Amino acid sequence: LTSSDLGGMTTSQIGALSTTALNGLSTAQMEGLTTRQIGSLSTTQVASLSTTQLTSLSLTSMSSLSSSQVSALTTTQFGSLTSTSLSYLSSTAISGLTTTDVESLTTQQIDGLTTSQINAMSTVQMDFLSTTNIESMTLIQAQAFSQVSLDSLTTDQVVAWLAAQGIS
Numbered sequence: 561l562t563s564s565d566l567g568g569m570t571t572s573q574i575g576a577l578s579t580t581a582l583n584g585l586s587t588a589q590m591e592g593l594t595t596r597q598i599g600s601l602s603t604t605q606v607a608s609l610s611t612t613q614l615t616s617l618s619l620t621s622m623s624s625l626s627s628s629q630v631s632a633l634t635t636t637q638f639g640s641l642t643s644t645s646l647s648y649l650s651s652t653a654i655s656g657l658t659t660t661d662v663e664s665l666t667t668q669q670i671d672g673l674t675t676s677q678i679n680a681m682s683t684v685q686m687d688f689l690s691t692t693n694i695e696s697m698t699l700i701q702a703q704a705f706s707q708v709s710l711d712s713l714t715t716d717q718v719v720a721w722l723a724a725q726g727i728s
Contacts, residue, residue, distance in 0.1 A: 563592030571600035587616035595624035603632035627656030643672025651680035675704035683712035691720035
């Protein structure tokens, strides 16, 4: 199939592709998928994508991933996402991060999170942010914490962030 053949497929046809067929798509073919087609992938299909296929998705396509699709990403897949890719995930999609995903965030990935994404994180997700990740947050990012999120931070997380800001 050419990229244009794939682009002409309906969301139902894309959703019906086997994981084997999906895994056979080249990066050029993956780049050609529309946001609607990406949004129609099942969680099983998303979990079967190689890291190369996942990282070849356009940034606009990244924004079409749902919370259940993001939740289906393997740790390896999630780790392959750049800070820019993460910044394109919707706030709703961020709510799909598993605690393992949150725990494995790198400081570079944290740098890419928008204030809306941080605000959308649940208290459970916040509990799994490392002190290193909390330290790396900017003042603007930290201001995005909801009151509930702030209340859920541990003393170690708060002390680490304050120290990183030069506040003792």
